[in-house]
Amino acid sequence: MTHDIAAVARHFDLAGELIAAAPIATGHINDTYVLTATAHRRPIRYVLQRINHDVFKDPPQVMENVVRVTEHICAKVFRNDPELASRQLAVIPAEGGSACYRDAQGNFWRVYNFIERAVTYDTPESPGLAREAARMFGWFQSLLTDLPGPPLHETIPGFHDTPRRFEFFQEVLKADAQNRAARARPEIDFLFQNAGICRVLADLVAGGEIPVRVAHYDTKINNVMLDSTTGTGVCVIDLDTVMPGLSIHDFGDLVRTAACPAAEDERDLSKVALDISLFEALAQGFARETGWFLAPAEKSHMVFGGKLITFEQMIRFLTDYLRGDVYYKVHRDGHNLDRTRTQMKLVQSIIEQEESMNRLVERAFQNSSGGTN
Ligand code: GN1
Numbered sequence: 001m002t003h004d005i006a007a008v009a010r011h012f013d014l015a016g017e018l019i020a021a022a023p024i025a026t027g028h029i030n031d032t033y034v035l036t037a038t039a040h041r042r043p044i045r046y047v048l049q050r051i052n053h054d055v056f057k058d059p060p061q062v063m064e065n066v067v068r069v070t071e072h073i074c075a076k077v078f079r080n081d082p083e084l085a086s087r088q089l090a091v092i093p094a095e096g097g098s099a100c101y102r103d104a105q106g107n108f109w110r111v112y113n114f115i116e117r118a119v120t121y122d123t124p125e126s127p128g129l130a131r132e133a134a135r136m137f138g139w140f141q142s143l144l145t146d147l148p149g150p151p152l153h154e155t156i157p158g159f160h161d162t163p164r165r166f167e168f169f170q171e172v173l174k175a176d177a178q179n180r181a182a183r184a185r186p187e188i189d190f191l192f193q194n195a196g197i198c199r200v201l202a203d204l205v206a207g208g209e210i211p212v213r214v215a216h217y218d219t220k221i222n223n224v225m226l227d228s229t230t231g232t233g234v235c236v237i238d239l240d241t242v243m244p245g246l247s248i249h250d251f252g253d254l255v256r257t258a259a260c261p262a263a264e265d266e267r268d269l270s271k272v273a274l275d276i277s278l279f280e281a282l283a284q285g286f287a288r289e290t291g292w293f294l295a296p297a298e299k300s301h302m303v304f305g306g307k308l309i310t311f312e313q314m315i316r317f318l319t320d321y322l323r324g325d326v327y328y329k330v331h332r333d334g335h336n337l338d339r340t341r342t343q344m345k346l347v348q349s350i351i352e353q354e355e356s357m358n359r360l361v362e363r364a365f366q367n368s369s370g371g372t373n
């Protein structure tokens with residue numbers, strides 16, 4: 001569907017006149033545009049997004065979370081580094097001061113400041129980049145350890161409820177409405193053989209060994225912005241899924257996306273494997289910022305988190321493939337099956353290297369300021 005972006009933009013408190021609006025193709029879920037306005041002949045850029053309300057059923061709740069989190073982070077960073085605080089995400093209010101605007105068709109729109117002189121990477125090009133991205137997600141979590149007020153909204157209920165996702169996969173498989181299961185036999189078998197992975201964390205949370213914190217829940221490497229000159233982390237973006245959750249899940253998703261240089265939809269599976277030096281860098285970066293507050297059971301399950309989240313992502317891609325590609329945007333036939341296969345290959349690679357990965361995490365936490373617990 002095409003939208004009248006200029007008309008939408010008029011509902012926000014932009015500085016000056018809108019002179020350009022360009023779509024950017026990024027992410028599987030929301031629609032994103034870069035807006036340029038000029039005030040006193042100086043261009044100011046913004047990011048306009050249509051929140052996908054099929055995925056996020058209650059966009060105002062998403063925005064309530066986002067405003068609380070961005071304001072808390074900005075205020076805390078400001079105390080030590082006002083320049084860095086000015087480069088954090090901030091919600092630009094819509095008319096009447098609300099955090100998003102609802103158009104006549106029922107779409108929800110929101111605007112952020114554009115973080116200038118910063119870049120994102122889709123793949124970890126070096127251990128240094130992986131370390132810095134991981135440090136940023138750890139920093140994000142540490143900044144939110146003292147978020148005041150009630151728990152955040154769960155913007156997608158059961159988002160990392162892996163047992164529930166596995167149950168849903170089984171229902172979809174049973175129906176096989178698109179007749180696609182036959183093309184995914186080895187992948188389906190793999191899920192059943194490894195289904196024991198799903199329950200482990202739920203049990204540790206229920207037993208009180210692992211606390212629920214504020215989690216980002218989409219810790220892909222391209223959700224970190226780095227300064228384009230120095231390569232130093234600037235801020236964490238894509239806050240729609242920030243909600244009560246597990247630190248292990250965040251580290252796990254980082255392992256999934258940043259410890260393997262191949263793209264998520266790579267068809268040449270020989271390129272898909274966990275790279276141990278990228279993984280070590282991730283562990284070091286994350287431990288540096290989180291060592292002081294994580295519980296022992298969280299530290300000792302970080303590698304498991306990588307395996308779990310990759311396994312869960314495999315369940316999610318395969319479920320969507322079997323349903324007929326209704327959730328993730330696809331750009332070719334079998335796209336979700338290709339994605340499923342990369343995740344499976346990565347889980348296998350993690351299983352093969354699990355022991356040495358655990359040793360690296362232990363060492364990373366020992367060397368972080370927080371020690372091992
Ligand atoms: C989705 O749209 P994007 O790229 O930010 C998804 C993540 C998945 C990811 C897989 C709300 O994220 O959970 O890990 O695709 N976001 C949602 O690439 O489902």
Ligand code: MG
Nearest residue numbers: 027029218238
């Ligand atoms: Mg996202």
